[in-house]
Amino acid sequence: MESIQGYDAQPLSDAVSKQIQEFDPALFVGIAADLKRTPQQLIDQENSCTVQQYVAKYGKTPEQMSEALNKTPEELAEIVKNFTNEIVAREKDSTHLMPGREDLREKLVTDYLKKVPNRDSSTNKDSSTNKKTITVILGPPAAGKSTRAEEIQNEMGGIIIDPDIVKTGEGDYEGLRKDYDKGYGVSQVHEESSEATKKILTQAREEGMNIIYPALGSNVDKMRKILQEFSRAGYDVSLVLNDLPIEKCVQRSYLRFLKEHIKTNGAAGRLVRADLVLGIQDDYYRTFCQLMQESREMELGGASRLLANLLLIQPMCLVVRQQER
Helix, strand or coil, X not given: CCCCCCCCCCCCCHHHHHHHHCCCHXXXXXXXXXXXXXXXXXXXXXXXXXXXXXHHHHCXXXXXXXXXXXXXXXXHHHHHHHHHHHHHHHHHHCCCCCCCCHHHHHHHHHHHHHCCCCCCCXXXXXXXXXXXXXXXXXXXXXXXXXXXXXXXXXXHCCEECCHHHHHHCECCECCCHHHHHHHCCCCCCHXXXXXXXXXXXXXXXXXXXXXXXXXXXXXXXXXXXXXXXXXXXXXXXXXXXXXXXXXXXXXXXXXXXXXXXXXXXCCCCCCCCHHHXXXXXXXXXXXXHHHHHHHHHCCCCCCEXXXXXXXXXXXXXXXXXXXXX
């Protein structure tokens, strides 16, 4: 397998890996500093709402919230450790593709596509030129793939098909919100959300929609199959590597979780288990490089092939675009 010239995936040191596994408070020093906000900063973050509006939304005054967010690294580490242990304890109650939930899984697909604005417009598909695109964003959890997807959508249009939205719901889209249970059931809904995401991708492809798909990409065979299916359907394919050192991903996940968890008084929180992140290592990077190499050697089954050029479009984000032969 070749690597990307001038770009190195950053391996995780044993010392940092041990810190993550043990919920070392040293990892939470920067997070504690990032969480601290004055009452006025909290109000400004809510578009300068009134104190009454803030209390109505969070059940706390800005002063009370400021105090709640002002925690020591040790306190934050304990919160994350306890939440992680609760997630693990609930794994035995998994809803993984259980019988009797077929109608629910079908509803996950139809409702997801219903929420697409202007579903038949050129924003989501271009019937005039018959050009269809899919941009697949590979990277570790909490590396910013969803943010990157939104940036691409703002620039190019299309529909974002994000497995995380299927898990957590979004707006009026219920998804698996009930089983997700405010973050405690994240492991329980993993397989079911993955299955629904595949069907959403298939339906969107059959409708000729332009698609942005953020994915972990740790399994090269599954990712190759997706690219082949879209290429054979006449899609132009772009691959994006949205990378970030694993320890930074873990810290970003913790910060995101703690903000939500503390602001909701412990009622919610989206946490990526650190042990799962550690298990991924650099699999996503290997998938990216493997597909690059294969695209030089063979067609993916369509009228074009991957890897025309490699562009560094900004730090930690590489894109490989498809080129007509």
